[in-house]
Amino acid sequence: MFSIPFVKPWALAVGVVLYTLTRAYKVVRGRKEVGYVQGIRTLFEPFTFLGAVLPSLWWPLYPGVNFQWERRKSLYKQFNRDTVSIVPYLAGSARLWTANLDVAKQVVAGGASSCWIKPREYSRALLFWGMNLAGAEGGELWRRHRRIMGPAFNNKTYALVWNETLRVYKDMMVHEGWESKTSVDIPIVQTYTFKLALFIIASCGFGLPFDWSEPPTGEDDQMTIQEALRVVSETNFMYTMAPSFVLSLPLKKVKYAKQAHDALDAFMRHQVAVRKVEIRREIAENGSEEISRDDVFSRLVLANESEAEKLPLDDQEMIGSTFVLLFAGHETTGHTLAATLGFLAVHPEEQDIAYDQIMDVVGHDRDPTFEDYSALYKVLAAFYEALRFIPAGSVMIRQTTADTVLKVPKDLDSEEAEDLVIPNGSIVSVDMVGIQYNPRYFPDPFAYKPSRWYEQETTEIPDVFTAFSIGPRACIGRKFAQVEAVCWLALLLRDWKVEPLLRPGETHEEWRERVLSAQLVMTLTVGPVPLRFVRRVTKVESVISS
Ligand code: HEM
Incomplete structure (x- = not known):
């Protein structure tokens, strides 16, 4: 029996x-x-x-x-x-699951006094390393983290992001040996977009400008930080949700995950300790809060050390904030850049439009500068449209701390909303994929049309663009990611025509079906994107050769 x-x-x-x-x-x-x-x-x-x-x-x-x-x-x-x-x-x-923008606004856009909070239960993966801005439930705790991190995201930072992206692109061309090539086959473009995103966050986020040939390693030099971050984001769920005995199983995958967690932990603790000492010394020497470093992390440490900050972050919160910067600044941007190149590869007409603007604004004879950023709005639009298709932050979960009423449209075609009485403790998941494919806001939602975002030229934040969230709790790194994306895409598309790397006999449509699909890991991620870069012949070169 x-x-x-x-x-x-x-x-x-x-x-x-x-x-x-x-x-x-x-x-x-x-x-x-x-x-x-x-x-x-x-x-x-x-x-x-x-x-x-x-x-x-x-x-x-x-x-x-x-x-x-x-x-x-x-x-x-x-x-x-x-x-x-x-x-x-x-x-x-149980939860409500919404693809409606008005419902999303009621739930996520309320700020510190809102009755809607981020439930800790669903932020475990983010909070594993310590309390931080992205994982804070809401209210005063969130406001305090935002107050300390906010000043680090400013125009000086974005100019640094632009200049570093330019440096890393050139470094990449030299070290990959692509300068002399007319065509390069790339089995997984994320190899490069992830490395770029990591280098930019290392440099502009942490003030650690690495060489392309010399990726950052953890304290024991065993594993690169890039590899540690990859493994951590793939296994964070196991670490945070699985029963503890799972972590002591003698399995290769579990051991490797532990090694990655240890490498990342050591890296972050080292950064926090070293930078605190450095900034305290600078403040003491200068007799003021002027510091020489411009990176986000130094600014965060400075804000934390400031006389004016009555409630500074403790060491564990600093580690938590370090993880959030590393993770949020790396994975999301790396994947979206890969997806953008994938969409442009199967939409050569859209690629040409972006290329023409790059030529009009920058041309071939100089490097693009941060001042070109707004004029390259069609490049940004190509990035936005890829982000609409595959929004890296794909779901925002909120829980109400009071009985409340939501106004919810009755059916797909109606604007008329009914009152929904929701008891304290109810959960709403905002479906970012659902909103970005909702025909209410995006006619022809399955078509890749960057022109949807050209209004960006005049309005900084289009109302229906939710991929970075909306309201006071929207992504703090939005412009950081956009500046990095526009600079890198402008450089790359100026030099190379991007094509899909097809399997024998495969059509563009089949490639698109196979490649431009997504799955949820810690964020919503596009699968490996195989591409061919074909060097563009400039008008001057073609005249000379004819
Ligand atoms: C394509 C790139 C990015 C996308 C799609 C993205 C998306 C988002 C979204 C949707 C949220 C809101 C999450 C929620 O409320 O549940 C968010 C928050 C956040 N993001 Fe980003 N992000 C990107 C890049 C970055 C970068 C580069 C950084 C830092 C350098 C960053 C740092 C943060 C932080 C700290 C928060 C929490 C803000 C708060 O709660 O006040 N993100 N991001």
């Missing part, structure tokens, strides 16, 4: 009955928490440990952790509304 060692059958029966009753109560309460809105009824909520490790079963039994991407064409149509619900039977919490 079936039995579990050391567990008495009656204890097992009591356990099963208790679990069933608890879950039944949760389902009843969950339906109330989502205002009885219709939606997915499933076994597991995707953002639980079980949900993440299980493969998707048939719909809707368990939609899988990647359902947001895979069901982007059908989810909201199925229920004829852009705010639906998820109620899980066996694991996880």
Whole structure:
């Protein structure tokens, strides 16, 4: 007969009955928490440990952790509304799931006094290293972190980002030996976009300007920080959600993950300790809060050491902030740059438009400067449109700390909103993929059209662009990422025509289907993008050769 060692059958029966009753109560309460809105009824909520490790079963039994991407064409149509619900039977919490911009604004754009907070339960991966700006629930805690980090993001920083991107691009050309090549095949373009993003955050974020041939390593020189970050972002979920015995299993993957965590931990602790000493010394020597370094991290340490800051961050919070800078400044930008090049490769007409603007604004005879940034708005638009297709920050989860009322449109076509009474503790997930594909805001949402963003030329922040979030809690690194992207794309597209690296017999359409798809790791990421760079012949060169 079936039995579990050391567990008495009656204890097992009591356990099963208790679990069933608890879950039944949760389902009843969950339906109330989502205002009885219709939606997915499933076994597991995707953002639980079980949900993440299980493969998707048939719909809707368990939609899988990647359902947001895979069901982007059908989810909201199925229920004829852009705010639906998820109620899980066996694991996880019920929630509203919205692709509506007005609902998103009510939930995420309220600032420090809002009753909507970031629930800690879902920020565990971010908070693992210590409290930080991105993981803070809200209220005073968030405001304090933002006050300390905010001043570090200024025009001086962005000019530094531009200049460093230029330096790293040139360094990359020399060290990769591409200067003399007419064509380069690149199996995974993320190898370069990730390295670029890491170098820019190392340099402008931490004041550590590395050479392309010399990637930064951890304290023991065992593993590069790039590799440590890659492994940490892939395994952070296991680290933060799995039962602790999993981490002591004698498995190669687990050991490697631990090595990466240790390397990153040592790197961050070292940075915090060294910089604090350095900045204290500079303040003492100068007798003022003027420091020589312009990088974000030094500015953060300075703000923290400032006489005016009554509530400075402690060491663990500094480590947490270091991780957030490294992670947020690296993974998101690296993936979006790879996706932008992928889309431009299969849309040569859009690539030509960007190239023509680069030629008009910069030409061939000089390097682009930070002053060119706004004039290169079509390059930025190509980046925005890739970000619309694959928004790296794909979901924003918020929980209400008070009974509240949400105004929610009744169906897909109507503007008319109904009042939804939501009890304290209810969760809303803002579906960034859903918003960015919602035909309410984007006609023809599955077409890659950078021209949607040309209004950017006159308005700095288009209302429907949510990829960096909206309101006072929007991404603090937005302009940092944009400046880096525009500079690097302008340099690259000026020198090279970007084409898809096709398999034998593959068409562009098949390549696009195969490559430009996404999956949720810690952020929503495009798969490996294989490209061919073909050197552009300048007009002057073509005249000379003819
Ligand atoms: C393409 C690049 C990027 C994208 C798509 C992106 C997206 C986002 C999104 C959607 C949020 C809001 C998350 C939420 O509220 O749940 C956010 C917040 C944040 N981002 Fe970014 N980000 C990018 C680049 C960067 C960079 C380069 C940095 C730093 C150098 C950065 C640092 C942060 C921080 C610290 C927060 C938390 C802000 C707060 O809670 O007040 N991000 N980002």
